[in-house]
Amino acid sequence: MSDFDPADLGDDRSLLLVDDDEPFVKRLAKAMEKRGFVPETAESVAMGKAIAQSRPPAYAVVDLRLEDGNGLDVVEALRERRPDCRIVVLTGYGAIATAVAAVKIGAADYLSKPADANDITNALLSRGEALPPPPENPMSADRVRWEHIQRVYEQCDRNVSETARRLNMHRRTLQRILAKRSPR
Template identity: 45%
Template sequence: MTNPRDRMPQTGILIDDDPLYLRTLQRSLRKCGLRIVTATTKAEALAAAQAEPPDFALVDLRLGQESGLGLIEPLKAIRQDMRVLLVTGYASVATAVEAMKRGADDYLLKPVTVDAILRALADEMTPQPEPEVTMTPLSRLEWEHMQQALKETDGNISAAARLLGMHRRSLQRKLAKRPGPERKPDDTPG
């Protein structure tokens, strides 16, 4: 008897509040032979998943004012072997840990490529080459955290600074310094 996860998924649901992003990703995944439906809200997603339980769900962390984390468990309840991939433009260790605790199978960074999605959905038993380890510099994590605070406060620097517990000018200075790229452990700043 084969495990449902030992085969490449054929059907999926993409859940994101950006309709243009959804259409683009849906088109690309359909070209790969997958049957894909889309949803922009939690309610739409659950209704679509109940109507035809998909093999996988790609869930955005932020769905307007809602969190995609709240969809993981209800989707798994609809179909226990459904692969749930959480995607976000605001990566953090805390949300990654929370997503895995709730049952997410993978955590991907936006903008996510079709290749990355297909790799995440590929047969888990197939030996994969050892991934190249990269580290996100603390300055990048801090910068992304500040960007998230700005988004939460609709771009209001003073309100974002209060939210972060720092002075407005300090926030402005830190935002002006865009952080560098991720590094491999053997890279040394030079």
């Protein structure tokens, strides 16, 4: 665990976790509970917005891409109902444009997956202009590239030709990359 004090959370320890990856969100909820938060999970934009309307939390961690839409819609709903909510946006792949959009509509920070509970806690509790400390074990550039290719490949229903076209890469090069193990 990180060197954080649960007293930093204040009186309201409510935390909304919005992610459509059920095993991930369950593990994260348990880890955040151990850190003193009171987590509630949602696996869709609709569920996240419903919770934001009925029980707006003090903290939130929202995945950017969900099955039924964009996590930024949940961020906006949280901002409307509870302007002081500390929000961290998670994503499977980082893009400057989406990071800027997330921060503009009120996210406190933007983290790329896989982010661990310590990284998320540090981001939720950071105050002011100071950036949270860098992660202990950040993903390598090769791993980030591989994760992005895998995500696009899945979004293209595992169609190599379509994935290669969207990534603007030669099909055989993509096939070689997909045949290899993931980098560490």
